[in-house]
Structures are given as C-alpha cells and as structure tokens.
Amino acid sequence: MSGTALPALPLPAPRRLGHAGFWLASAVAALALILALRGFGSEYAYFAATFVLQYVVLATAWNILGGYAGYVNFGAAAFFAAGAYTTVAIGKALGLGLLPCIGFAALVGGALGLGTGILTLRLRGAYFAIATLCLSVVLQTIVVNWSYVGGSRGAYVLRPREVPFGFDSYSGFLCAVVVVLAAAAVAIARTIEKSRLGLGLAALRDDEAAAEAAGVPTLRLKLIATTISGAMMAVAGAPLPYLGSYVEPNSAFGLAYAVNAIAMPLIGGTASWAGPLIGAVLLASLQQAATVTISSAANLMIVGVVLVVFVCAAPHGIIGLFRGRR
Amino acid sequence: MDPDLALLLNGVVSGLLLGGLYAAAAAGLSVSFGMLDVVNIAHPAFMVLGALLVAVLWGATGLDPLLLSLLLTPAFWALGALIYVAYHHFFERRGDEAIQGLAFFFGIMFIIEVGLVMTLGPEQHFADAAYANTTWRIGEIDLPLRMLVPAAVALAAIGALALFLRRSFTGRAIAAVAQDREALRLLAIDPVRIKRLAFGISVAMAALAGGALVVVQPVDAWSGHIFIGRVFAIVIMGGLASLGGCVLAALAFGVVENVTATFYGPSWSPAVAFGCLLLVLAIRPQGLFGRAA
Numbered sequence: 001m002s003g004t005a006l007p008a009l010p011l012p013a014p015r016r017l018g019h020a021g022f023w024l025a026s027a028v029a030a031l032a033l034i035l036a037l038r039g040f041g042s043e044y045a046y047f048a049a050t051f052v053l054q055y056v057v058l059a060t061a062w063n064i065l066g067g068y069a070g071y072v073n074f075g076a077a078a079f080f081a082a083g084a085y086t087t088v089a090i091g092k093a094l095g096l097g098l099l100p101c102i103g104f105a106a107l108v109g110g111a112l113g114l115g116t117g118i119l120t121l122r123l124r125g126a127y128f129a130i131a132t133l134c135l136s137v138v139l140q141t142i143v144v145n146w147s148y149v150g151g152s153r154g155a156y157v158l159r160p161r162e163v164p165f166g167f168d169s170y171s172g173f174l175c176a177v178v179v180v181l182a183a184a185a186v187a188i189a190r191t192i193e194k195s196r197l198g199l200g201l202a203a204l205r206d207d208e209a210a211a212e213a214a215g216v217p218t219l220r221l222k223l224i225a226t227t228i229s230g231a232m233m234a235v236a237g238a239p240l241p242y243l244g245s246y247v248e249p250n251s252a253f254g255l256a257y258a259v260n261a262i263a264m265p266l267i268g269g270t271a272s273w274a275g276p277l278i279g280a281v282l283l284a285s286l287q288q289a290a291t292v293t294i295s296s297a298a299n300l301m302i303v304g305v306v307l308v309v310f311v312c313a314a315p316h317g318i319i320g321l322f323r324g325r326r
Numbered sequence: 327m328d329p330d331l332a333l334l335l336n337g338v339v340s341g342l343l344l345g346g347l348y349a350a351a352a353a354g355l356s357v358s359f360g361m362l363d364v365v366n367i368a369h370p371a372f373m374v375l376g377a378l379l380v381a382v383l384w385g386a387t388g389l390d391p392l393l394l395s396l397l398l399t400p401a402f403w404a405l406g407a408l409i410y411v412a413y414h415h416f417f418e419r420r421g422d423e424a425i426q427g428l429a430f431f432f433g434i435m436f437i438i439e440v441g442l443v444m445t446l447g448p449e450q451h452f453a454d455a456a457y458a459n460t461t462w463r464i465g466e467i468d469l470p471l472r473m474l475v476p477a478a479v480a481l482a483a484i485g486a487l488a489l490f491l492r493r494s495f496t497g498r499a500i501a502a503v504a505q506d507r508e509a510l511r512l513l514a515i516d517p518v519r520i521k522r523l524a525f526g527i528s529v530a531m532a533a534l535a536g537g538a539l540v541v542v543q544p545v546d547a548w549s550g551h552i553f554i555g556r557v558f559a560i561v562i563m564g565g566l567a568s569l570g571g572c573v574l575a576a577l578a579f580g581v582v583e584n585v586t587a588t589f590y591g592p593s594w595s596p597a598v599a600f601g602c603l604l605l606v607l608a609i610r611p612q613g614l615f616g617r618a619a
Contacts, residue, residue: 072428119608129365129428130558131607134600137555141597152593255551259432266429301444304436311426311433312416 019194023187030183034176038168046171049179050243052284054236056182058257059264059276060189061232065225066262067270068198070205075116075132076261078139079109079230081252083237085143088155088247092148097160098177098242105238106231113230117223140253154248157241174242181239185232190273192228201225202271233261256300260284263307269317278318332466337588338581339467345580346477349573350538351553352560353484354531359558360566361504362521362528364413365428368435370550370557372529375438376402376536377545378446384453384540391453392479395537399530406529409434410522435550442547450544458541476538481573483534487527488569500524504567552596559603 017025037049058080065071083105090096090104112135120131144152159170167173192198200221203211212218241247260283268279283303290299314321351373358366380394387394417427455475462469491497499520502510507517539545560579564571579599587595 066425070425072425119604127562127607130555130562131604133555134559134603137600138597138604141594141600145593145597259436262429262432266425270425298440298444300436301440304433304440307429308433308437311429312412315416315420315426 019191022190026183026187030179033179033183037175037179038172041168041172043169043171046169046175047243048285048288050171050175050239051288052281053175053178053182054239054243055260055264055280055284056277057178057185057236058233058261059268059280060182060185060273061229061236062261063265063270063273063276064189064192064232065222065229067265067275068193068201068205069222069225071121071222071226072129072262073132073229074129074258074262075136076233077253077255077257078132078136079112079233080237080240080257080261081143081249082108082112082139083234084240084247084252085149086234087238087241088149088157091157091241092155097164098174098239102177102181102235102238105234109234110227110231112234113226113228114223116230117226121219121222121226136253136258140249143249143253150248152249154246155241156246159242159245170242174239178239181235185236186273186277188228188232189276192225193273197221197224256303259303259307260287263303265317267306267310267317269319271316272319275317275319282318333588334585335467337585339469340473341581341584342577343469343473343477343580344584345577346480347473347535347538347542348556348560348580349484349576350476350480350531350535352557352564352572352576353480353487353569354528354535355557356561356564356567356569356572357487357500357531358525358528360561360564360568360572361500362524363504364410364418364521364525366431366525366528367428367554367558368431368438369528369532370553371435371438372402372406372532373536373539373553374545374547374550375442376533377540377549378442378451378536378547379533380537380540381451381453381545382446391455391541392476392537394453395534398533398537402533403526403530406526407522409529410525413525414518414521439547439550446547448546450546451540452544453540455541473542476541480535480538483531484569484573487531491569496520496523500527501567555596555600555603559600563603563606 033049037045058076061079062073062076065073086105086108087098087101090101094100096104116132116135120128143149149155163170163173165173167176192201200211200216200218203214203216204218204221208218237252240252260280264279264283265276266279267283268277269275283306286302286306287299290302310317316323351370354372355366355369358364358369376395376398379398380391383389383394383398384391413427413430417430455472457471457475460471462471462474491501499510499515500523502515503517503520503524510517510520536545539549556579560575561572563579564573564575579602582602583595583599586598
C-alpha cells in the first residue's frame with residue numbers, strides 16, 4: 001500500500017537545490033502522493049499511509065534536536081501525546097475541527113519544548129535524556145487525573161460527518177493532511193540543516209565547549225531547536241484522536257512512540273534530513289506489515305532487533321552505509 | 327493516637343519499606359550509570375527478567391523467592407559481562423557511546439520485554455514467600471513482612487556491595503575506573519576487565535532486585551517501565567557514584583511517593599516524585615548528596 005506509493009517521494013535532491021526549490025519539490029511530492037493514494041482509494045491504504053507518515057513527522061521532528069544537536073529526547077511520546085490531547089481538549093472546548101487544532105498543538109508543543117529546554121538544557125547528555133523521560137511521566141499523570149479529557153478512561157473523538165474539500169472519505173482527508181505535514185516537516189528539517197542554525201547545532205553536537213568558545217550562542221540555539229522539535233512532535237500527534245476515534249493515556253504516552261522516534265532516525269542516519277524519512281518509512285511499513293501478518297508483540301520485537309543490529313553494525317545509519325561505500 | 331498522625335506515620339514507614347525496594351533497584355544502576363558511565367536504560371528490564379525467572383522457578387521448585395534470586399545472580403553476572411563486552415566492542419571503543427549506546431540499551435530493553443511476553447505471556451506472575459501474609463504491629467504502625475524482608479535483604483546486599491567497593495582491591499579498582507581510567511592503566515590494571523566485572527555486578531544486583539520485586543507485588547513483562555524514571559531519578563538525586571546517597575535518595579523517594587499516595591491518591595504520586603527530580607535537576611544537577619564537579 002504505502003510501499004507502492006514510495007517512488008513518489010523526492011529523489012535524493014541535487015546538491016545545490018535551494019530552499020525554495022526544495023520546498024517546491026516537497027510540495028510536488030506531497031501532491032503526487034495524495035493523488036496516488038486517491039487512486040488506490042481503499043480505507044486501509046489511507047490508514048496505513050497515515051500511520052507511516054505520522055512517524056515520518058515524529059522522527060523528523062525528533063531528529064532536529066536528537067540528530068542535529070545530539071541531545072537525546074526520550075520524551076517524544078510526551079510531546080506526541082500533548083498534541084493528541086490538545087486536539088481532544090480544543091475540539092471539546094471550542095468545537096474546532098482538525099486543522100485549527102493542529103495549529104494549537106504546535107503552540108502547546110512549542111511551549112512545552114521551550115519550558116523543558118529552559119529547565120534542563122544546561123544539563124549535558126544523559127541528564128537531559130532522563131529529564132525528558134520524567135517530563136513524560138509528569139505529563140501522563142496530569143492527563144490521567146484530568147477528567148475533562150477523559151482521564152484514564154480515555155476520550156472518544158467522533159469524525160465529522162461532512163468531508164471537507166471534496167475528499168472521498170474522512171480518512172482520505174486525514175491522510176492528505178498528514179501527507180502535507182510530513183512534506184512540510186521534511187522541508188523544515190532540510191531548511192534548518194542547511195541554515196546557520198543547522199551549522200551551529202552541528203558545531204555544538206561535535207564539541208559544545210569549542211562551539212561556545214568560537215562564539216556559537218549554544219544555549220539559544222538549543223532552545224530554538226527544542227521549541228521547533230517539540231512543536232513538530234506535537235503536530236505529529238494532533239491527528240491521532242481522529243485516526244482511531246479514541247485516545248487513552250497509556251497508548252498515547254506509549255513507549256512505542258518514544259522508541260520509534262529514536263530508532264527511526266538512528267536507522268536512517270541522523271546527520272541529514274533524509275535519514276529519519278528513510279528510517280520512518282522503512283520501520284513503520286515493516287511494523288504495519290508485521291501487525292497485520294504476525295502479531296503486535298512481534299512488531300515491537302522487530303523494532304528492538306532492527307535497532308540493536310543497526311546501531312551495532314551501521315552506526316551512521318543507512319545513509320552512512322551509502323556514504324561509506326562511495 | 328490522632329488518626330491523621332497515625333496515617334502519616336504509617337505512610338512514612340511503608341514509604342521507607344518501599345524505598346528499600348527502590349534502593350535495590352537503583353543500586354545496580356548506581357554502579358553502571360554512576361561509576362562506569364554506561365547509561366544502562368535496560369536496567370529495570372533486567373530486574374523484571376529476574377523477577378519473572380524467579381516466579382517461574384518458584385512455581386517449579388517452591389523455594390524461597392529471595393533465595394532463588396540469589397541463586398540467579400551468577401547467571402546474571404555472566405549476562406551482564408557479555409553485554410558489556412558487546413557494548414565495549416561496538417560503542418565505547420569507537421567513542422560514540424552517547425546516542426548509539428543509549429539506543430543499543432533501549433533496543434535490548436525492548437527485546438527482553440517482548441521476549442518475555444512471547445514466552446511467558448502478557449499476564450502477571452507472582453511468587454508467594456512463606457512470610458508474605460504475616461504483618462508485625464508496633465503500636466499503630468503496621469510492618470508487613472512482605473515489604474520488610476525484601477527491603478532488609480536489599481539493604482544487606484547493598485551494604486555488602488559497599489563494603490566490597492571500599493575494602494577489596496578489585497572494588498577499589500572499580501571506584502578508580504570511574505574517576506580516571508588512564509591512571510588505572512598506568513597501574514597495570516585493565517580498565518575494560520574491571521568495567522566488565524562491575525557491569526556484571528550491576529546486572530546481578532538487578533536479579534536480586536527482581537527477587538525483591540516479585541515478593542512485593544505481581545510482575546508482568548512491562549513492569550519495568552514505571553521503574554525506569556524512578557531508578558534514574560534516584561541515582562541522580564543520590565549524586566551518581568555514591569551508594570549511600572543512592573540509598574538515602576531511594577528512601578526519600580519512597581516516602582514522598584507513599585505519603586502523596588496516602589493523602590492525595592496514588593494517581594498523583596508519580597507526578598510529585600518526578601516533579602521533585604525535575605527541580606533537583608534544574609537547581610542542583612550534581613544531586614542532593616553529590617559533590618559539584
């Protein structure tokens with residue numbers, strides 16, 4: 001399903017493609033993907049594509065902090081769930097549809113990212129990772145105790161009856177939204193990577209003290225990266241309530257999101273925008289296939305084994321493998 | 327006695343007992359994460375592996391669970407040593423342990439848990455010790471042996487470990503490798519061998535903690551998740567390399583969690599405890615009992 005649509009994604013871009021060119025290429029790729037899925041027209045194809053693409057957004061977002069700046073965020077699930085619960089809360093409070101909720105999710109995720117950053121980014125490496133893990137627990141506890149969004153019972157979100165913009169079904173619309181989000185996420189990641197911000201992040205990843213000494217404003221860059229990354233992870237989670245029509249804290253904060261958000265960029269390669277994209281498409285398709293054909297326990301096993309094998313055998317991901325050959 | 331006061335006292339005492347369990351879980355991590363700088367995020371998963379193996383062996387033999395976990399420690403030591411060899415070969419030697427190593431242990435954690443689900447099933451397992459249903463009472467305070475015995479055994483094991491680290495030559499070498507591995511090499515001690523030994527000890531401690539855990543509560547394959555945050559929180563609050571600080575932090579953590587649970591309901595206790603950790607990290611990143619770097 002999603003596998004057949006893959007050729008529509010942008011081919012490795014020529015070296016000198018400018019920012020505008022890359023955004024245009026991603027827009028074209030997104031449009032082509034939407035039309036291809038439309039051609040398929042099956043509900044399952046929409047579901048599987050949405051599943052895979054939400055991971056593209058999540059992995060790309062994680063990589064902005066984890067890959068470019070080298071700060072491991074174990075709390076990806078917290079940001080993801082924050083997005084999902086923003087959709088639930090805003091939808092319930094203001095009666096808004098999915099698109100405005102995505103905007104709100106970006107604000108909430110960005111604020112959360114900035115707050116975490118201010119609190120923890122003075123810490124190095126493992127401390128930051130553990131602080132994000134704690135953030136995830138604190139946030140989950142708050143959601144469990146917050147009865148307005150359903151508490152531990154979870155919340156139902158009904159899909160609207162009318163389908164916007166002439167799509168054939170709501171799943172089709174949802175899928176198209178996520179395609180656009182994924183294309184935008186990849187384009188944002190690439191823009192950051194090639195900008196001064198990206199260079200600064202790479203410098204502080206390689207040696208923070210040296211970067212600081214050379215005049216890179218490390219704390220400010222890290223805060224910007226955490227904010228953008230948090231906002232994008234929340235955006236990735238925003239469509240989740242509509243995908244299953246139901247969210248509950250245990251699944252929304254599930255470790256599966258956290259582990260996937262880390263595994264996908266590492267498998268693809270963390271240094272470039274294409275890494276998380278390749279990793280997410282590969283791993284999420286594999287999981288979707290394993291869930292359908294074997295069992296959902298097996299799909300987690302596959303993630304674990306693939307992750308361990310890759311970090312041992314190919315420490316720079318699939319991209320690194322190809323770079324090494326050349 | 328005033329009922330509120332009795333409730334508070336009981337909350338504090340059972341919090342201390344809970345803290346004993348947390349200390350058992352965190353002590354191994356204090357060795358691997360605090361001293362060796364190996365961020366073994368799979369530590370709670372090893373603990374759960376130990377707990378479920380104890381439960382299975384208990385079902386087969388009927389021996390005391392804590393004794394069984396003690397019998398398991400050599401096997402876990404070997405497992406830990408093996409994993410350290412792989413970790414060293416693939417990551418530490420190349421110097422990219424930061425992200426790749428974390429991901430490696432994350433993957434190991436997943437493999438252990440899913441492996442347990444696939445072999446033993448997703449249901450909860452338990453092991454009943456002979457003393458599990460006895461409760462001592464001192465005045466208004468309840469001392470359930472189900473909590474007291476594992477906590478006492480755990481503290482005894484940590485005491486023995488601390489003694490080993492302070493008195494024996496190998497133990498002092500482990501403490502030294504945490505501070506300066508090059509200096510260790512100058513003394514003709516192989517730091518890799520020492521770290522392998524120490525990592526094995528940390529995983530063996532996880533087996534012991536698993537035995538304590540399965541006496542206290544039924545365990546399923548995913549039980550480790552709620553411990554990941556806790557044990558790292560405790561080790562950091564304890565100031566990383568200090569076993570004494572780790573025990574004190576564990577007791578404090580247990581009391582804070584338990585008193586919150588007693589007065590505001592158990593669903594709030596994790597948030598309070600982790601809120602404390604976030605504050606500690608923000609204000610005093612070297613831990614409550616640690617020295618500034």
